[in-house]
Amino acid sequence: MTYSVQFGDLWPSIRVSLLSEQKYSALVNNFDAWDNVSAKLEHLGAKDFVKEAISPQELEPESDLSPPPSLNYSPNLRCFTFPRGDISRFPPARLGSLGLMDYYLMDAASLLPVLALGLQPGDTVLDLCAAPGGKTLALLQTGCCRNLAANDLSTSRTGRLQKVLHSYVPQDIREGNQVRVTSWDGRRWGELEGDTYDRVLVDVPCTTDRHSLHEEENNIFQRSRKKERQMLPMLQVQLLAAGLLATKPGGHVVYSTCSLSHLQNEYVVQGAIELLANQYSVKVQVEDLSHFRKLFMDTFSFFPSCQVGELVIPNLMANFGPMYFCKMHRLP
Amino acid sequence: MSPSLFCKLTTVCSGESLQESSCVRPKKYVLDPEYSTQLVPCLHGEQRTRVEPKSSELEKVISSLQDMGFDEAHVNSLLSMQPTVHPQQLLDIISEFLLLGLHPEPVFMAMKKSPQLLKLSTVQMKKRSSYLRKLGLGEGKLKSLLHGCPEVFTMRQRDIESVVKVLKEKCLFTVQQITELLHRCPAVFQEDPSKLEYKFQYAYFRMGIKQRDIVRSDFLQYSVTKIKQRHMYLERLGRYQTPDKKGQTQIPNPLLKDILRVSEDEFLARTACSSAEEFEVFKKLLEREEEESESHVSEEEEEDEEEEEL
Numbered sequence: 001m002t003y004s005v006q007f008g009d010l011w012p013s014i015r016v017s018l019l020s021e022q023k024y025s026a027l028v029n030n031f032d033a034w035d036n037v038s039a040k041l042e043h044l045g046a047k048d049f050v051k052e053a054i055s056p057q058e059l060e061p062e063s064d065l066s067p068p069p070s071l072n073y074s075p076n077l078r079c080f081t082f083p084r085g086d087i088s089r090f091p092p093a094r095l096g097s098l099g100l101m102d103y104y105l106m107d108a109a110s111l112l113p114v115l116a117l118g119l120q121p122g123d124t125v126l127d128l129c130a131a132p133g134g135k136t137l138a139l140l141q142t143g144c145c146r147n148l149a150a151n152d153l154s155t156s157r158t159g160r161l162q163k164v165l166h167s168y169v170p171q172d173i174r175e176g177n178q179v180r181v182t183s184w185d186g187r188r189w190g191e192l193e194g195d196t197y198d199r200v201l202v203d204v205p206c207t208t209d210r211h212s213l214h215e216e217e218n219n220i221f222q223r224s225r226k227k228e229r230q231m232l233p234m235l236q237v238q239l240l241a242a243g244l245l246a247t248k249p250g251g252h253v254v255y256s257t258c259s260l261s262h263l264q265n266e267y268v269v270q271g272a273i274e275l276l277a278n279q280y281s282v283k284v285q286v287e288d289l290s291h292f293r294k295l296f297m298d299t300f301s302f303f304p305s306c307q308v309g310e311l312v313i314p315n316l317m318a319n320f321g322p323m324y325f326c327k328m329h330r331l332p
Numbered sequence: 333m334s335p336s337l338f339c340k341l342t343t344v345c346s347g348e349s350l351q352e353s354s355c356v357r358p359k360k361y362v363l364d365p366e367y368s369t370q371l372v373p374c375l376h377g378e379q380r381t382r383v384e385p386k387s388s389e390l391e392k393v394i395s396s397l398q399d400m401g402f403d404e405a406h407v408n409s410l411l412s413m414q415p416t417v418h419p420q421q422l423l424d425i426i427s428e429f430l431l432l433g434l435h436p437e438p439v440f441m442a443m444k445k446s447p448q449l450l451k452l453s454t455v456q457m458k459k460r461s462s463y464l465r466k467l468g469l470g471e472g473k474l475k476s477l478l479h480g481c482p483e484v485f486t487m488r489q490r491d492i493e494s495v496v497k498v499l500k501e502k503c504l505f506t507v508q509q510i511t512e513l514l515h516r517c518p519a520v521f522q523e524d525p526s527k528l529e530y531k532f533q534y535a536y537f538r539m540g541i542k543q544r545d546i547v548r549s550d551f552l553q554y555s556v557t558k559i560k561q562r563h564m565y566l567e568r569l570g571r572y573q574t575p576d577k578k579g580q581t582q583i584p585n586p587l588l589k590d591i592l593r594v595s596e597d598e599f600l601a602r603t604a605c606s607s608a609e610e611f612e613v614f615k616k617l618l619e620r621e622e623e624e625s626e627s628h629v630s631e632e633e634e635e636d637e638e639e640e641e642l
Contacts, residue, residue, distance in 0.1 A: 004570070012569040013610060019568040020617050085613050087620070316610040316617075 003260055010303070010313065014260070017314035018213045018322075024090060025049070025108035025320075027134070028078035029168050030141050032096030037103055038078060045088065046080035049108060050115065053295040072118035073292070074142045081108050081299065084317045101167045106134040109300060109312040109323035113201060113256035116292055116327050119144040123198040128186045128243045131157030133164035135203055135256075140169055140179070149197075151182045151189075158183045187238045190245030190280075198251045202243035204236045204268075206259040209322055210314070233263050233271070240272035244284055250332040252287075255309070256325040265324040266307045273328070287327040393419040397426070401436040410440065413447040422450055428457045432474050439478075446482040460485050467496065468511030481518030491521075498525040503532040509547050517553040531556055539563055540575035541588065549588040560622075561615050562591050565604060568614075 004011040026041055028034045028048075038048065054073070080103075082088045096102040114135050119125065124147045130136045131152035139148060152158045158181055165174055165181070173179060184192070186202075207229065240255050247253050255272075257264050269286065276282040286308045293302050293310050300318055303311040309326025390411075397407045410426070411419060429439045429449075443449055464474060464484070477484050484492070499505045499520075505513065513520060520528065535541040535551050546552065551559075566572035566586065573581040590603045600606055 012571060013606065015570045016565065016568040016606075016610075016614065020614065021621070085609060087613060087616050316613040 006260070006262065007303070007313075013315055014313050014322075015213075017316050017319050018210050020316065020319060021087070022107060022210065022314075023081070023087070023319040024105045025079050025081040025111070026090050026093075026103040027106055027111065027138060027141065028080070028103050029096065029101055030076060030078070030143065031168065031170050031173075032098045032100040032102055034078060037096065038080070041080040041090075041103070044082075044090070045086070046082050046090070048078050049081050049296070049299045050077050050079050050111070053299065072120070073115045073295075074117055074119040074139075074144065076142050076144075077111060077115060077138060078141075079108060079111050084299075098170075100170065104134060104137055104164070104168060107320050107323070109320040110134055110258075111138055112296065112300075112310075112312065112323060113203060113254045113325040114138040114142075116289060116325055117199050117201055117252060117254045118327075119199055122146045124196065125149070126189070126193075126197040126200045126243070126246055127151065128189060128200065128202045128239060128246075129153075129204055130181075131161045133161040135201060136161060137164055137168055139201065140165075140173070145178065147178060147180070149180045149182070149193075151184055151186055153183065153185055155183045187235075187242050189242040193246050195246070195248050197247050200243045200247050200251065200253045201256070202240050202253060203256045204239050204264075205232075206236070206257040206264050207232065207261065208258050209260050210258065233268055236264060236268045237271040237275060240268060241275050244272060244276055244282065244328065244330055245280065247330045249330055251330050253284075253328045253330065254325055255328065256323060258322055259324065260311070260313070260322045262307075265311065265326075266309065269308050269326045269328070283331040285329045285331055287329055289325075289327055390419055393423045396423055400426070400430060402440065406436070406440045410443060410450075413443060414450040417450050421453070424454045425450055425452050425457060428454050428461075429478070432461065432478070433472070434475055434478065438475070442478050442482050446486070448486050449482055452486060457485065460489075463489070463492070467514065468507065469514060473511075473515045476515065477518050481521060484518055484521050487521065494525045495521055495523065495528065498529050502529050503536075503543070505543050505547070509543055513547050513552065516547070517550050520552050523552075527556065528552065531559070534559065534563075538574060539572075540579065540581075545588060549592065551588065551592065554592050559592065561618060562599060562604075564618060565606070565611060565614055566591065569604060569606065571604065 003014070007014060026046065028037050028041070041048075050073075080090075090103070090105055093101045093103050093105060117139075119139065119142045121144045123144050125139055125145045127136045127139060127148065127150045129152055130150035131154060133150075136148070136150045139145060150158075150161060152161060162181060165179065169179070236257070240253075243253050243255070255269055257268075259265065273284045273286070276284055289310050296302075300312045300320055301315040303313045306324075309324060312321035312323040314321045394407055394411075397410065398404070402410065410422065414422070426439060426443070429442070430436070434442075461474060464477065469477060496510065499510050499513065500507075531552055532546065534556070535546050536543075541549075541551065563572060567574075571583070572585050572591075573583060575581050575585075586603045591599065594603070596611075597608075600608055600611055604611070
């Protein structure tokens with residue numbers, strides 16, 4: 001890996017974090033007794049990082065400038081973490097009083113793409129590469145999804161997704177028209193459901209660097225999988241392009257990966273935007289997330305030099321990520 | 333300050349011709365409360381298991397000690413360190429130590445640090461010195477051993493032998509290396525042999541350090557915790573690589589002295605190039621990893637045992 005070139009002096013601290021135990025956060029299940037759960041988590045010494053990030057903002061109603069559009073973050077997300085440098089673990093999730101699990105353990109950084117997408121009540125939402133389901137669950141937690149389409153190519157992985165939904169989401173929401181789970185090829189979505197969705201999340205398969213650094217066997221970085229690795233950005237561009245085509249004109253897309261590589265991150269974003277302009281005459285604009293990043297700077301370490309989008313880099317004080325995300329606006 | 337004690341000593345003194353060097357003024361002894369309580373019991377006729385020296389013997393011992401160069405305060409102190417030891421025996425053992433070529437001051441310091449040395453018999457003492465000499469730890473080196481690790485003289489023979497055995501047979505140090513090792517890090521004598529072997533294996537296989545450098549860097553004196561913390565931190569940072577079969581690495585590894593011998597601040601600033609707060613978190617994470625892998629191993633062992641019972 002040439003990450004030492006890409007990250008320079010930051011690389012050693014990223015590397016030691018990738019090789020050490022990941023930090024988890026607890027996403028509160030709004031479908032069960034969320035206020036009790038929140039109290040329980042606070043009692044353990046954890047804090048809702050979303051609330052912490054947002055509230056200072058609300059305390060300044062006197063600002064002249066209206067907040068830039070990218071400062072719209074998806075509502076109703078409650079997610080608890082232990083403080084910086086605190087390596088405590090959350091107890092495993094348990095069934096709450098309404099028969100659903102009380103919280104979902106996930107990397108806190110995974111919530112950022114969902115927050116950045118800025119769902120609004122009544123949105124139709126597409127999660128193009130949904131499995132194993134953490135972000136899908138988060139999308140549902142916002143309470144904004146009029147319809148949610150969750151897709152993953154792999155049937156075994158959609159099986160996992162179904163299990164998560166089963167444990168966390170009430171039956172009436174799962175079984176009605178509100179949520180649809182499919183195992184189709186994500187690259188086809190432009191043809192399948194073009195111009196359909198208000199919000200699209202494209203959380204692509206990537207080299208999952210954190211795991212790759214640990215596992216010796218079948219590691220994506222080993223020579224025998226070089227071809228696969230080289231083909232990956234192409235697949236990612238196709239998926240993002242399909243997601244953009246499936247968006248309504250005027251709608252928004254967030255592209256995310258758990259890779260550090262700009263070949264899978266910025267290059268893919270730029271590649272997909274070009275593809276859409278050249279082949280489909282569709283104009284897509286990247287949205288600036290620097291205000292958004294500032295909100296969460298106390299909880300996460302961000303890489304300062306992304307050309308487009310934002311990248312959470314792991315650090316021993318806050319061992320979340322890697323998580324790259326970029327927000328795009330399909331122009332009307 | 334018992335009056336009877338006072339009388340006893342003055343009686344002794346008045347019976348002999350006064351000479352500066354051999355007669356100790358009584359008041360100095362009275363000032364040492366610990367010592368006076370030892371003499372009091374015999375005057376009260378209580379049954380004690382403590383040695384009750386005759387006063388003339390005691391006086392001879394005192395004067396011999398002074399002849400050897402111990403000042404009065406030291407003599408006081410020596411005589412009260414191990415009440416069960418007969419002063420003559422005490423004198424004999426101190427003589428043995430002086431025969432090693434040590435001066436009174438260092439001998440006194442060693443006794444003070446490890447009063448159990450005074451309980452050794454001269455036979456034990458001679459045997460041990462001879463064994464140590466065989467290991468290559470001759471005169472000059474015995475001095476520093478006494479200073480650095482006096483327990484070397486009081487330890488059980490078989491404990492020392494098991495350490496030497498591990499160094500020779502498991503770690504394959506040469507005789508000269510063992511001598512140097514024991515001279516530089518005498519605390520190694522007191523280590524649990526299997527822990528010592530583990531440390532060696534960690535250095536040799538995990539870090540790729542050979543015997544010569546293990547000796548030179550005093551590697552074996554550092555705790556396993558410290559070694560692992562600093563080495564694994566560097567390794568995960570990407571600043572230390574285990575050499576391959578040819579002994580090569582892609583990056584130059586930091587010098588051992590810059591890893592282990594330096595203070596933590598210097599280690600972080602110069603070798604790891606990392607912050608104290610990150611290292612603190614790392615240490616906690618590592619501790620947890622170690623605990624969990626240990627309990628995992630013992631769980632597996634339990635499972636194996638259960639299977640065997642079937």
